[in-house]
Amino acid sequence: MKNKPLIILITGASSGIGLDTALSFLNRGAVVYGAARRVELLKPLEDKGGYGIFCDVTDAASILNCVNKIIKREGRIDILINNAGFGLGGSVEEVPLEEAKKQFDVNVFGLTEMTKAVLPYMRKQKSGRIINISSIGGKFSSPFLGWYHASKYCVEALSDSLRMELHQFGIKVSIIEPGLTRTDWGKITAKNIRKNSLIEDYSYNADKVAEYYEKYYVSTNTKISKPSVITKIIQKAAFSKHPKPRYKAGTFSSFYIYGSKFAPTWLYDFAMRILMKIK
């Protein structure tokens, strides 16, 4: 293994945190496979010497095809970064079940199916790292984002189980908990909140919450972390001799995580209403 370049597979590499991370690993001499559905957006990665692969993480055949291609070519995968994900917005009452299932298909089952496809090779190697991109939203809930939080809570729970199950094989599992990070995530989430807000009773609050995300992610007047902040933390999880089980990073990560952990629930709820300007 010594002197051999690391073989890295990262999902959701077509934009945001995934693309930035993929490019950063190339700069460190790794062999990088970036997976996504919009393969045309993988061109910047290919131009720098990486490999783009089509993969829809909700499709079992697509996952297997992606992993098999890498194994056939490289014989191993050293690091899997499960990054593909999106934010499903809307009140719990309004989000249709089909959409809620889609949220879990991508953020939870996509992540576990990809992991299951890679694990037989990592177990055989007796080494490997799995880095799961969760969110600060895997530690607390906020209004109009219930299904997203539920999916990221699942990522946290499953990653903790995996870490203990895989210890005996020398495979390390880390969770990354990004705070607000300037990518398409916020724009997509705000759009989802508006799209799913159909009941008049919810519309005032839904608008306010969508505006909150637009304020941070769409407007350039507010400052939130660049994807490179999260990339640096992912690199720590990839290269540390003893990677931590979880890393938080980026705008508001400490504020939200410690706030929700230590503040009484009534205070946390009150703060959330003030922050999001909702009733």
Ligand SMILES: NC(=O)c1ccc[n+]([C@@H]2O[C@H](COP(=O)([O-])OP(=O)(O)OC[C@H]3O[C@@H](n4cnc5c(N)ncnc54)[C@H](OP(=O)(O)O)[C@@H]3O)[C@@H](O)[C@H]2O)c1
């Ligand atoms: N930005 C933030 O503030 C923030 C905060 C906390 C956590 N996160 C998490 O960070 C991760 C990356 O998000 P981002 O912020 O970089 O947003 P982004 O720019 O929207 O990137 C999301 C990526 O996920 C991929 N994806 C979505 N559905 C997919 C599917 N069915 N199959 C395969 N790939 C799929 C997209 O690729 P294709 O559409 O091309 O397939 C895209 O590359 C997500 O898990 C997100 O929940 C983000």
